[in-house]
Amino acid sequence: MRLDQELTCAQVVEIVTAYLEDALGDADRERVEEHLVFCDGCSTYLGQMRETIALTRRLEPEHIPSRLQDELLAAFRGWSPA
Amino acid sequence: MNAYKFLADGAVSPFAGFRWPVGAWVEAGSADVCRLGIHACRIGDLPFWLGPELWEIELDGDVVAHPRKVVAPRGRLVRRVEAWNEAARQDFGASVLSRTRTRFGAVAVLGGYVGDIERHLATGRVPLAAFAAARAAERAGGPIEYERERSRQAAWLADRLSLGTD
Ligand SMILES: [Zn+2]
Numbered sequence: 001m002r003l004d005q006e007l008t009c010a011q012v013v014e015i016v017t018a019y020l021e022d023a024l025g026d027a028d029r030e031r032v033e034e035h036l037v038f039c040d041g042c043s044t045y046l047g048q049m050r051e052t053i054a055l056t057r058r059l060e061p062e063h064i065p066s067r068l069q070d071e072l073l074a075a076f077r078g079w080s081p082a
Numbered sequence: 083m084n085a086y087k088f089l090a091d092g093a094v095s096p097f098a099g100f101r102w103p104v105g106a107w108v109e110a111g112s113a114d115v116c117r118l119g120i121h122a123c124r125i126g127d128l129p130f131w132l133g134p135e136l137w138e139i140e141l142d143g144d145v146v147a148h149p150r151k152v153v154a155p156r157g158r159l160v161r162r163v164e165a166w167n168e169a170a171r172q173d174f175g176a177s178v179l180s181r182t183r184t185r186f187g188a189v190a191v192l193g194g195y196v197g198d199i200e201r202h203l204a205t206g207r208v209p210l211a212a213f214a215a216a217r218a219a220e221r222a223g224g225p226i227e228y229e230r231e232r233s234r235q236a237a238w239l240a241d242r243l244s245l246g247t248d
Contacts, residue, residue, distance in 0.1 A: 030120075030151070031099055032151065034130055034131075036096070037133070037209050038207070038210040038212075
């Protein structure tokens with residue numbers, strides 16, 4: 001990737017979610033992947049994000065013990081954005 | 083057409099994590115394969131996508147050419163290019179280092195790339211070393227020199243691995 005087209009690591013991290021959600025256009029997707037070929041740091045980060053998303057998807061409500069579910073619901077009811 | 087594809091160990095695609103079967107047709111959009119198409123390299127594309135395993139792939143359907151890859155609706159792995167092994171990776175890295183040292187080793191600032199490449203190779207990061215060599219060339223002569231260095235890398239790979247021409 002040439003200097004004038006290069007994504008920095010910070011930019012890759014910023015759009016990694018869009019990348020994983022298949023929400024990037026072809027050109028941006030390619031720029032991300034070209035960066036990942038040589039950047040160990042971003043590759044590792046992407047792998048961790050992918051695992052986190054897979055784990056979150058696997059954790060369906062029925063897998064959460066009902067008492068914990070009640071506690072979580074109670075906690076979220078009292079929660080409001082800062 | 084036949085093209086090439088770098089894969090991770092075990093014939094796994096580096097981005098989608100899809101484990102490629104050998105010899106069987108794979109359709110784009112099927113489970114876990116990139117929905118946008120089967121991506122593959124012409125010889126000139128190879129240096130941008132270096133990976134542990136290199137495979138020859140047969141593509142079928144409308145093959146669309148992009149600046150750094152070709153994309154097809156289906157493809158199947160034909161054979162692994164066994165010549166792309168640890169020795170070849172090291173020799174490729176050495177050729178990149180030697181060319182960069184010859185061209186820029188004595189040039190202020192650009193000479194720093196030589197040390198970078200040495201460090202990347204010492205830790206087995208061949209793709210990063212190849213990228214650094216292209217960046218050194220670009221800083222010396224602009225984007226056209228980036229492309230030229232990548233072309234030299236591609237020519238080395240085609241020659242050493244006895245790959246067919248584009
Ligand atoms: Zn990075």
